[in-house]
Amino acid sequence: MSTPQISFLKGHGTENDFVIVPDPDNALDLPASVVARLCDRRAGIGGDGMLHVVRSEAHPEARAMAAEAEWFMDYRNADGSVAEMCGNGVRVFARYLQSAGHVSEGDLAVATRGGVKRVHLAKDGAVTVSMGRAELPGDGVTVTVDGRSWPARNVNMGNPHAVAFVEDLAHAGELRSVPPFSPQSVYPDGVNIEFVVDRGPGHVAMRVHERGSGETRSCGTGACAVAVAAARRDGADPVLTGTPATYTVDLPGGTLVITEHPDGGIDMTGPAVIVAEGVIDPAWLETMIG
Numbered sequence: 001m002s003t004p005q006i007s008f009l010k011g012h013g014t015e016n017d018f019v020i021v022p023d024p025d026n027a028l029d030l031p032a033s034v035v036a037r038l039c040d041r042r043a044g045i046g047g048d049g050m051l052h053v054v055r056s057e058a059h060p061e062a063r064a065m066a067a068e069a070e071w072f073m074d075y076r077n078a079d080g081s082v083a084e085m086c087g088n089g090v091r092v093f094a095r096y097l098q099s100a101g102h103v104s105e106g107d108l109a110v111a112t113r114g115g116v117k118r119v120h121l122a123k124d125g126a127v128t129v130s131m132g133r134a135e136l137p138g139d140g141v142t143v144t145v146d147g148r149s150w151p152a153r154n155v156n157m158g159n160p161h162a163v164a165f166v167e168d169l170a171h172a173g174e175l176r177s178v179p180p181f182s183p184q185s186v187y188p189d190g191v192n193i194e195f196v197v198d199r200g201p202g203h204v205a206m207r208v209h210e211r212g213s214g215e216t217r218s219c220g221t222g223a224c225a226v227a228v229a230a231a232r233r234d235g236a237d238p239v240l241t242g243t244p245a246t247y248t249v250d251l252p253g254g255t256l257v258i259t260e261h262p263d264g265g266i267d268m269t270g271p272a273v274i275v276a277e278g279v280i281d282p283a284w285l286e287t288m289i290g
Contacts, residue, residue: 004028004282005279005280005282006021006028006279006280006282006285007021007022007277007278007279007280008020008021008022008038008045008277008278008279008280009022009096009274009276009277009278010045010046010047010274010275010276010277011051011092011095011096011272011273011274011275012088012092012253012272012273012275013088013089013091013092013127013218013220013270013271013272013273014088014217014218014251014253014254014255014256014270014271015217015218015251015252015253015254016048016086016088016089016216016217016218016219016220016253017046017047017048017217018047018048018049018050018051018088018089018092019038019039019044019045019046019047019049019050019051020050020051020053020092020093020096020274021038021050021051021052021053022053022096022100023052023053023054024053024054024055024058025054025055025058026054026055026058026059028052030050030052030076031080032076032079032080032081033080033288034080034285034288035050035076035078035080036078036079036080037288038050038280039076039078039079039080045280047078048078048210048213048216048217049075049076049077049078049083049086049089049213050075050076050078051073051074051075051089051092051093051096052073052074052075052076053071053073053074053093053096053097054071054072054074055070055071055072056069056070056071056072056111058072059072059074061074061113062074062111065111065115065116066111068109068111068116069108069109069110069111069116070102070109071093071097071102071110071111072110072111072112073086073089073090073093073110073111073112075089075112075113077210077211077212077213078212078213078214079212079213081212082113083113083159083211083212084112084113084114084158084159085112085113085114085117085157085158085159085221086159086219086220086221087129087131087157087219087220087221087222087223087224087268088218088219088220088270088272089220090110090112090117090119090129090220091119091127091129091220091268091270091271091272092272092273092274093110094108094110094119094121094127094129094272095121095127095272095273095274096274098121099274103121104121105121105122105123106120106121107119107120107121108121112158113158114132114157114158114159115132115158117129117130117131117132118130125271126269126270126271127269127270127271127272128267128268128269129220129267129268129269130265130266130267131157131158131220131221131224131265131266131267131268132157132158132265132266133264133265133266134155134156134157134224134225134228134260134264134266135155135156135157136153136154136155136156136228136232137154137156137186138154139154139186140152140153140154140162140186141154141162141181141182141183141186141187141191142181142182143162143164143179143180143181143193143195144179144180144181144182145171145172145173145179145180146171146173148166148171150164150165150166151164152164152181152193153229153232153233154186155225155228155229156225157221157222157224157225157266158221159192159211159221160187160189160190160191160192160211161191161192161193161194161221161222161225162181162187162191162192162193162194163194163196163225163226163229164193164194164195164196165196165197165198165229165230165233166195166196166197167197168197169195169197169205169206169207171195172195172207172209174215175207175208175209175214175215176214176215177209177214178190178193178209178211179193179209181193190211190212191211192208192209192210192211192219192221192222192225193208193209194206194207194208194219194222194225194226195207195208196226196229196230199248199250202245202246202247202248203247203248203250204226204227204230204247204248204249204250205249205250205251206222206223206226206249206250206251207251207252208222208251210222216253217251217252217253217254218251218252218253218254218256219251220256220268220270223249223251223256223258223268224258224266224268226247226249226258227245227247227249227258227260227266228260228266230247231245231247231260238260238261238262238264239262239263239264241262242262243262244259244260244261244262245259245260246258246259246260254270254271255270256268256269256270257269257270
């Protein structure tokens, strides 16, 4: 049987880029090896991850959320592994749904493995995602790079993060491989590690190693984790004070604005762009599957 023709798009949010594969009926077989090759920047299309676009009712992991959210973001890391959530990915996912005519400006819900996320598509092009509440497990880790070590705060945004405040972003090193951390038992399934410096009041900059992808130009859940960690370091907890805490977070690929509200909910606002679309060569894909 010949391999079917598969359409794809390419998009990015603050230069965190994704291969988008529309598959409303969940009819495609996309094993990790195929996803990894599609995301390969030299031998494939290239991306920090893949957004598999599926109707919630058609996917066993999302069927229970179908009443709340019509669409499920089946997110995969660049190495093909499955991930719970991707903040920049949700914005690009929503932009794709808008460009495809499935939704219009305003509010929508997107199902993810990290739960249902509320999204607002603004007229000015900005996309705001309600990222839910952060969880702050008490056990942190120590991150070590080139002989320097820092304590890293454990923040969970539906996926795990370790946030370390450093003197210089260059101290993070090359970030292609996972920065060593201990104890390993805190993150048995791996972790996203953020290195953060201050730029001014309510303003930080970061670099990140994303689990399964290496260093990326941006990480939405990472920016949220950084804002929460910075707020607690600065003595701010909106749940206790009743006052929202907003941080501007600079990433290599752009800027995100993160607001934590008194109810604990976190909003992330930033751009999302679709840059190209095309068709995957069936013959090439057949060699990957075969």
